[in-house]
Amino acid sequence: MGSRAGDHLLNVNGLGISLDRRESGASINFISHAHTDHIASARSGNILASDETSLLLGAYKIKPKKLEERKDWIRLLDAGHMLGSKQLFASDYDSGIDYVYTGDFQMQKSAIAKQIQIRKADVAIIDSTYPRPEFRFDDREEVEAAMDIWIKQKLKRGIVLFGSYPMGKSQELISIMNGFGITPVVTPRIAEISAMHNSLGARLDFLSRSMDIERTEETLAENFVGIVEAGKLREAAAAISAAHSKRVYTASATGFAKLYRMGTDVQFPLSDHADFWQSVDYLNAVSPSFVLTYGGAQEAFAANLAKVGFKAMPFSEFRQDSLKTIEAQWHSARRL
Ligand SMILES: [Zn+2]
Structure with a gap:
């Protein structure tokens, strides 16, 4: 050229x-x-x-x-x-x-x-x-309202797992979950980046725990919302489902949900x-x-x-x- x-x-x-x-x-x-x-x-x-x-x-x-x-x-x-x-x-x-x-x-x-x-x-x-x-993206308020309803329905029956980009989108998901009264569980990598956000003034409430070990009193005794790196979602969902003997409902939240099938149980068109x-x-x-x-x-x-x-x-x-x-x-x- x-x-x-x-x-x-x-x-x-x-x-x-x-x-x-x-x-x-x-x-x-x-x-x-x-x-x-x-x-x-x-x-x-x-x-x-x-x-x-x-x-x-x-x-x-x-x-x-x-x-x-x-x-x-x-x-x-x-x-x-x-x-x-x-x-x-x-x-x-x-x-x-x-x-x-x-x-x-x-x-x-x-x-x-x-x-x-x-x-x-x-x-x-x-x-x-x-x-x-x-x-054309939907209003964020609408997308978030749909997420709130879906998450709370699924939590009655099992575990909810989001696959997300670790920088930016994961922190936004944590903040949105916090708004629903939920403290999500995240992977160590997402926790590290989220802690950086908190050091810059964000107020993100999250837990960093192993999600794929059998539940005990000290770990995750209830159904929970997890956030993992998008590329590891399928593998993580299988491991978590096996460890807890529960159904894991998978979700994605990206503007590309308007264009592609993400292969998750639900996809929310939440775009940045x-x-x-x-x-x-x-x-x-x-x-x-x-x-x-x-x-x-x-x-x-x-x-x-x-x-x-x-x-x-x-x-x-x-x-x-x-x-x-x-x-x-x-x-x-x-x-x-
Ligand atoms: Zn970007």
């Missing part, structure tokens, strides 16, 4: 900024949040990230070397996705262009993350996790991302002249955003110069 060093950097005030990726030639490595698909640059130095993200990187045994001085033309805005998740807002002095980059974001207030902050910008660079208009229409709401509020789509599905997302009236093109096709050249690039990209 003939890509040169620096092609995938955002250049502002003469400095190349990498956006959740490891790129050669980057002067600043921005990490929007502590999910593994966003932290490739975490060992590179000159890291720009929130204090929460820096601490949570400790879960992967990474102690990031942060940028020595914070630039006064950069601001980090809350992204609403998980604890410490941020957008990058950067103002270029010469051109007067304000850029905002989202990483993963969410418009609805989640149980753990701060509500998203929105600022107007000339160019919005937006994550493409849910690029198609068919993706904006769906397509929430992305449109976000862009309407940011009110950019141009939208650059970012990530795996950037072509599809740009095409679909163009259909609803945005000047949108994939970030990978974008050659940064001035707004006038972005206009020209957008017209040529659109003809494709």
Whole structure:
């Protein structure tokens, strides 16, 4: 594809900024949040990230070397996705262009993350996790109400086991369960990351116990709700069912439940991302002249955003110069 060093950097005030990726030639490595698909640059130095993200990187045994001085033309805005998740807002002095980059974001207030902050910008660079208009998530309140009813019904008959991503989603599940009056039992890995969240001000009430040993007075005498890593759900459910001689009801809670069968007894479409229409709401509020789509599905997302009236093109096709050249690039990209 003939890509040169620096092609995938955002250049502002003469400095190349990498956006959740490891790129050669980057002067600043921005990490929007502590999910593994966003932290490739975490060992590179000159890291720009929130204090929460820096601490949570400790879960992967990474102690990031942060940028020595914070630039006064950069601001980090809350992204609403998980604890410490941020957008990058950067103002270029010469051109007067304000850029905002989202990483993963969410418009609805989640149980753990701060509500998203929105600022107007000339160019919005937006994550493409849910690029198609068919993706529409339900209100979180509705999903949580359904979870409450289902969990309490199943607890009368057996054990409830959620398979979940250990960083972010598991803590949100703990918080939601706590709201139902339930203290869930979690694996040591999820407990470790949850304790980090508590050290950052979250108030998560959970137990860390072996779930797959025979019950005794000291262990888990009653039916309980467990949370394990998603990849270990099937195996854990079988072991727990055998140890307790009880039925284990399995559950997943992810936005992908709208797209795929998760193989669990029930799947709740609880997402920490904006769906397509929430992305449109976000862009309407940011009110950019141009939208650059970012990530795996950037072509599809740009095409679909163009259909609803945005000047949108994939970030990978974008050659940064001035707004006038972005206009020209957008017209040529659109003809494709
Ligand atoms: Zn994420």
